[in-house]
Amino acid sequence: MTDVLNDRTTALDDARFAFREELLSSGQLIGTSVPGIYGRSGSFEQVIAGLDRVLGETFSSLGATVLRFPPVYPRADFERTDYIASFPDLSGVVSSFERGDREHRELLAAREEGEPWDGWLDPTDVVLTPAICHPLYATLEGRLPEGGAVYDLSGFGFRHEPSIDPLRMQSFRMREFVFVGTPDAAQLYRDTWLDTSVALLASLGLAVDAVPANDPFFGRAGKMLVSAQLRENLKVEITVPLYADLHEGTAIASANCQRDHLTAAFDIQTADGETAHGACVAFGMERTVLALLRTHGMDTESWPVAVRAILGL
Numbered sequence: 001m002t003d004v005l006n007d008r009t010t011a012l013d014d015a016r017f018a019f020r021e022e023l024l025s026s027g028q029l030i031g032t033s034v035p036g037i038y039g040r041s042g043s044f045e046q047v048i049a050g051l052d053r054v055l056g057e058t059f060s061s062l063g064a065t066v067l068r069f070p071p072v073y074p075r076a077d078f079e080r081t082d083y084i085a086s087f088p089d090l091s092g093v094v095s096s097f098e099r100g101d102r103e104h105r106e107l108l109a110a111r112e113e114g115e116p117w118d119g120w121l122d123p124t125d126v127v128l129t130p131a132i133c134h135p136l137y138a139t140l141e142g143r144l145p146e147g148g149a150v151y152d153l154s155g156f157g158f159r160h161e162p163s164i165d166p167l168r169m170q171s172f173r174m175r176e177f178v179f180v181g182t183p184d185a186a187q188l189y190r191d192t193w194l195d196t197s198v199a200l201l202a203s204l205g206l207a208v209d210a211v212p213a214n215d216p217f218f219g220r221a222g223k224m225l226v227s228a229q230l231r232e233n234l235k236v237e238i239t240v241p242l243y244a245d246l247h248e249g250t251a252i253a254s255a256n257c258q259r260d261h262l263t264a265a266f267d268i269q270t271a272d273g274e275t276a277h278g279a280c281v282a283f284g285m286e287r288t289v290l291a292l293l294r295t296h297g298m299d300t301e302s303w304p305v306a307v308r309a310i311l312g313l
C-alpha cells in the first residue's frame, strides 16, 4: 500500500497537501490516521446545513418525494448493478464475525500475536453505499406513474480512494435530485437542472464551469465505457479550479443521464410499460464546502456578506 501523504511527486501533490494542512490547522477538518477519513468542525457543518437548505429551496418546484437511506444497502441489490465490475477498487463490503467459539479463540490468538485477524470475518449481506441513488433504484421495481417520479436524496457515500487531496474523501455526503421516467423527459430534466445548479453555485462566488466528464471505470474494459459516456455526453460535471493552473478543476457536482443503466437492472418501467430512463443531479456536499473555504478563506465569518446571506450564516 502506498503512503499517499508522503509520496508527493508533483507540484499539484504539494498544493493538495498544503490545502489539507490549512484545513487541519484551522480546525475545519479533523484528521485521522487514514487519508480521506475526517471529522468536520461545527463551522463546517453550519455551511453544510446552509447548503442543504438552499438546495432544497432551489429544487422545491420539482415537488420531489423526500427519502433518506442509511449509508449501507443490501448486497443483493448491489449485485443487480455492475458496480463491482466497473469499480472494484472503489467498492466496500461490510464484514463481520459469523463463526463459532473455536474460530473466535483462533481470532483472539492471532490478534494476541499481532497477526491479521480479519481472515475470520465473512462478508455480510450489506455493502457500503457508493452512490446514494443506488438504494433508491432498488426500491422502484415495477411501473412508474404517468409523468415519472422525482426524489430528493441525501446521505453518506463510501468510495475507497485514499488520497492526499482533501477534496477526495472516502466517506462523504451527497445530495441528489433523481428523476425516473421517459427517455426524453430524463434528458430534459438533466439539462434543465444542470443550468439551474450552475447558476446556484456561481451565486456563492464559485468560479464554476460545466464540463463533459466520465466515471473512473476500472481496467481495460472500462476504457470503452468511458468513451461511450463522453461520446453520448451522459455526464456533465460542475467544476471549480481550486489549484490554480496546476489542475483543470475539481467536480463539486454532476448532472448525469443514466439512460436505462439502473432502471433496466431493477426492472423499472414508465407508465406505458417501456424501460424507464434515470437522470440525476448530484451535489458533493463536502466538496462544495471545501471549494467555498478555498475561495473565500478558512474563516466563514469573513466570507462575503452576500454568500453568508444565501447560506443563512
Ligand code: ATP
Residues within 6 Å of the ligand: 130, 131, 132, 133, 159, 161, 167, 168, 169, 170, 172, 174, 176, 237, 251, 252, 253, 254, 256, 258, 280, 282, 283, 284, 285, 286, 287, 288
Ligand atoms: P452516478 O449516479 O452517475 O453513479 P453519482 O450520482 O455517484 O453518479 P458522482 O459524479 O460520482 O455522482 O459524484 C457526485 C459528486 O460527489 C461529485 O460531483 C463530487 O462532488 C462528489 N464526490 C465524488 N467523489 C468524491 C470523493 N471521493 N470525495 C468527496 N466528494 C466526492
Ligand code: ZN
Residues within 6 Å of the ligand: 131, 132, 133, 176, 256, 280, 282
Ligand atoms: Zn446518482
